[in-house]
Amino acid sequence: MGSAETKAAGPGAAEPRPAEPTGTGSSGSGTALTAADAAGVTAAGGRGRSDLAGLEAGLDALETRAAAKVPVWHLLRDKVAPPVLAVLLVLVVWQLAYHFQVKPHYELPSPADVAGSVHQMWLQGTLFGYIWTSLSRGALGYVASVVIGTPLGLLVARVAPVRAAIGPILSGLQAMPSVAWVPAAIIWFGLNNSTIYAVVLLGAVPSIANGLVSGIDQVPPLFLRAGRTIGATGLRGVRHVLLPAALPGYLSGLKQGWAFAWRSLMAAEIIATSPMLGTGLGQLLENARTNSDMPGVLAAILLILVVGIGIELLVFKPVERRVLRSRGLLV
Amino acid sequence: MATAVTEQTVRHDDGTAYAARVRQVSKSFGRPGAELPVLEDITLDVAPGEFVCLLGASGCGKSTLLNMVAGLDRPTRGGIDTAGRPALMFQEHALFPWLTAGRNVELTLRMRGVPRAERRERAEELLELVRLKGAYGKRVHELSGGMRQRVALSRALAQDSRLLLMDEPFAALDAITRDVLHEELTRIWERTGISVLFVTHNVREAVRLAQRVVLLSSRPGRIIEEWRVDIPQPRRIEDTGVADLSVEITGRLREEISRHGQR
Ligand SMILES: Nc1ncnc2c1ncn2[C@@H]1O[C@H](COP(=O)(O)OP(=O)(O)OP(=O)(O)O)[C@@H](O)[C@H]1O
Numbered sequence A: 001m002g003s004a005e006t007k008a009a010g011p012g013a014a015e016p017r018p019a020e021p022t023g024t025g026s027s028g029s030g031t032a033l034t035a036a037d038a039a040g041v042t043a044a045g046g047r048g049r050s051d052l053a054g055l056e057a058g059l060d061a062l063e064t065r066a067a068a069k070v071p072v073w074h075l076l077r078d079k080v081a082p083p084v085l086a087v088l089l090v091l092v093v094w095q096l097a098y099h100f101q102v103k104p105h106y107e108l109p110s111p112a113d114v115a116g117s118v119h120q121m122w123l124q125g126t127l128f129g130y131i132w133t134s135l136s137r138g139a140l141g142y143v144a145s146v147v148i149g150t151p152l153g154l155l156v157a158r159v160a161p162v163r164a165a166i167g168p169i170l171s172g173l174q175a176m177p178s179v180a181w182v183p184a185a186i187i188w189f190g191l192n193n194s195t196i197y198a199v200v201l202l203g204a205v206p207s208i209a210n211g212l213v214s215g216i217d218q219v220p221p222l223f224l225r226a227g228r229t230i231g232a233t234g235l236r237g238v239r240h241v242l243l244p245a246a247l248p249g250y251l252s253g254l255k256q257g258w259a260f261a262w263r264s265l266m267a268a269e270i271i272a273t274s275p276m277l278g279t280g281l282g283q284l285l286e287n288a289r290t291n292s293d294m295p296g297v298l299a300a301i302l303l304i305l306v307v308g309i310g311i312e313l314l315v316f317k318p319v320e321r322r323v324l325r326s327r328g329l330l331v
Numbered sequence B: 001m002a003t004a005v006t007e008q009t010v011r012h013d014d015g016t017a018y019a020a021r022v023r024q025v026s027k028s029f030g031r032p033g034a035e036l037p038v039l040e041d042i043t044l045d046v047a048p049g050e051f052v053c054l055l056g057a058s059g060c061g062k063s064t065l066l067n068m069v070a071g072l073d074r075p076t077r078g079g080i081d082t083a084g085r086p087a088l089m090f091q092e093h094a095l096f097p098w099l100t101a102g103r104n105v106e107l108t109l110r111m112r113g114v115p116r117a118e119r120r121e122r123a124e125e126l127l128e129l130v131r132l133k134g135a136y137g138k139r140v141h142e143l144s145g146g147m148r149q150r151v152a153l154s155r156a157l158a159q160d161s162r163l164l165l166m167d168e169p170f171a172a173l174d175a176i177t178r179d180v181l182h183e184e185l186t187r188i189w190e191r192t193g194i195s196v197l198f199v200t201h202n203v204r205e206a207v208r209l210a211q212r213v214v215l216l217s218s219r220p221g222r223i224i225e226e227w228r229v230d231i232p233q234p235r236r237i238e239d240t241g242v243a244d245l246s247v248e249i250t251g252r253l254r255e256e257i258s259r260h261g262q263r
C-alpha cells in the first residue's frame, strides 16, 4: 500500500492551472491542443493538469461529429421528384382510361374536365369559400379535440384507475369509424354545426389522447428518475420532464388526430347536408352527386384530398421533423 | 469564475459528522412470503468530503443501495440519513435530449430555485468546471460519450448537494476517456470538497479514486471488508500502489464469489 494519508485539503492543492482550453468545436480545438501542449512542457512535474486538458480537448475534437450539409439538388432529387412523378403517372393512367373509354365519359371525365370544374369555381369566386368553410370547421373541431384530448390522455396515462376504467374505451373509440356517430348525432343535435363538431370530436379526441398515452408510456423510466433526483416532482415533473419526454409520441397522436378530424368532418358534411349549414367540401361533393355532375364530384374529392395532405405537409411534418431532429432521432 | 463555483460548494463544515449515514439497512424485493433478500444489514457512514467506493460483483445490490440513499427507493428495514437531497449520476448519462447541454444544467438550477438571471452564468461556470464551456448550446446527441458524462457530472454538481452518488458512471466509456474522467473527478472532488459515494464493479477504478473501498458480498449483499487507500492523489490507474491493492481486493472478491459455487 501507499504512504501516509494525504488528501490535500480542497482548493489548497495548489496546482499551476493554465488557462483552460475548452475547445469542443472543430475550429477551436486545434489551437487548444497546442496551447495545452505548450503549457504541459512548461509545467513542472510533467504530469500537470494541462496534460489532462489537452488530452480532453483532443478526445472531444476527435469524437465530435460535424453535421454534413445536403445540397439542394439532392433534396429535389430525393424528396420532390418522386411524388411529382407519381402524380404525373396517375394523371397519365387516368387520361388513358378516359381515352379508351374504360367507362363512359359521363361516368369518368378527363383530368381536364375536372380541372375545368375547379377553374369554374375559381371564376365564380366560390372555391375558397368552400375550402374555408370546411377548413375552419376542421380547425375549430381539432383545437377543441386537442384541448379535451390532452388532459384526458394525461389522466389515463398517469392515474391507474382512470386507465383501467376508460383506457379500453378510448382505444375502442379510436378504432371505430366516427361516421357511425353521424345518424345518432343528427337525431340528438339536429342538422346543424353541433352535429358536425360532435362527430369531429368523437373522431379526433381518442387518437390524440391515445397518442399522448403511448408517448408517456414510452418515456424511459431513467428520465423520470433523473427528474426526481433534480427535484422535478409533481406538476413540475410533468411540465419539465414528462411532457417534453412524451412529445414525439404526442406529436404523432396530434398528427393522427388531424387525419381523423378531417375524415370525420367530411363524413359528417356528406351526410348532414342542409341549406342551413354552409357549403363545405363534403356538401359540395354531395351536391355534385345529386346533380350527376361527375367532374364536380371528382373535383370535390380532389380538393378534400389536397387540403388534408396540405395541412399535414405544411403544419405537422415540419413540426415533427424539427422535434425529432433536435433530439437526434432523425438523421 | 472557477473560484465562484468553489466558494459555493467548498467545505460544508457545519458540524455534521456525516454526509450520508446508512444504519442497518436491509432490502428485499418481491411479494411478502416470497421475498428475495438483496441487501442485509448494511451500515455505512460517508464523512463530509470523503470519497468512498462501493465495490461488488454484478447484481449484488449496489444500485439498489445507491437508489435508497438517493431517496428513490425505501429500505425494507433500517434507516438512511443524508444531509440534504443527494445528487445522483447514473451509468447512462440520463441527460434530457430535448434540452441543450447548458439547459440541462439550468433545469437543475431552476428546480433548486436559482433565479433566472443567475442561471445562465452558473450553468456556464459548472460546464467550465468540467471543461465544456463551449458545449453550452450543443444538443446531447451531438456530444461524445465522455462529454455527455461530463455534462451529467456538471448537472449533478448543479444541485449543490454535499453528497454526490455515482452509479458506475464511467462503465460504458473507453479506457482513455475513463482515465481522463477519473482525473477530472478527482480534481473536482478536491476542489469542491463534495462527498462522493461511487459504485463500481471495477476494482482498479475503486482503488484509483477512493479514500475508502467498501466491498459487498453477493446474495444477500453484506459489507465484508473495507480498505483505506492511502496512496496520494493524483494517482494513476497503472500506478504500482493501485495495482498492488487491487490485487489484494480482487483476491478477496474472488474468494467471496467462489464461496457461492461451493454451496
Ligand atoms: N425492482 C426490483 N424488483 C425485483 N428485483 C430487483 C429489483 N431491482 C433489483 N432487483 C434485484 O436485486 C439484485 C441487485 O440489483 P442491483 O441492480 O442493485 O445490482 P447491482 O449491484 O447494481 O448490479 P450491476 O453491477 O449489474 O449494476 C439483482 O439480483 C436484481 O435482480
Ligand SMILES: [Mg+2]
Binding pocket: B062, B063, B064, B167
Ligand atoms: Mg447497478
